[in-house]
Amino acid sequence: MGKFQTANDCLQQSLSTARRIGYRKTEATALSYAALTHQFIGNQQIAIENLRECLVIATEIQDYNIEYLALDCLGCIYTSQGNYHLAIECIRQSLEVTRQNNLLQKEFYILGNLGATYVRIKDYDSATNTLKQML
Incomplete structure (x- = not known):
């Protein structure tokens, strides 16, 4: 828990600084990292809130990668929660974001996640159709 607290403190400091100086990209990035940190230790609701804010x-800033x-x-x-x-x-x-912005490598990754999610709900036709798009 000590390492989590140290990481979280650093992220909160970065977030606070980004907000103070109005650097929205750093704010979004800090929120995304904070979300991952919270997800790792099981604070999924806080992670969801951070990601929604991110x-x-x-x-707003049209940063399609974030x-x-x-x-x-x-x-x-949501997958890990069964939702x-x-x-x-x-x-x-x-x-859709990856396709609209020609983020081809990221599209490949997202198709894999979507296909895997379909497999989890036993929608094999959708999984197959999704995964075929990776070819």
Whole structure:
């Protein structure tokens, strides 16, 4: 827990500084890292809140790399909670961001996550169709 606290303290300091100077990209990045830290130790609700806030900022500043990643991370959290409908919705939105912005390597990664989520709910036709898009 000590390392988590140290990491969290550093992230909170970075977040505070970014907010104070108005550097939105750093604010979004700090929120995304804080979310991952909270997810790692099981604070999923805090992780979701951080990612939602990160997503709002990423959309405002049109940083598509942060936007797709926040959506995908939300999808992963929802998958781990068994909330597959929300997971698929977030991952599909992430896929749309990658496609609209020609983020081909990231699209490949997102297709894998979406296909794996379909497998978890035993929707094998959707999983197959999704994974074929990776070819």
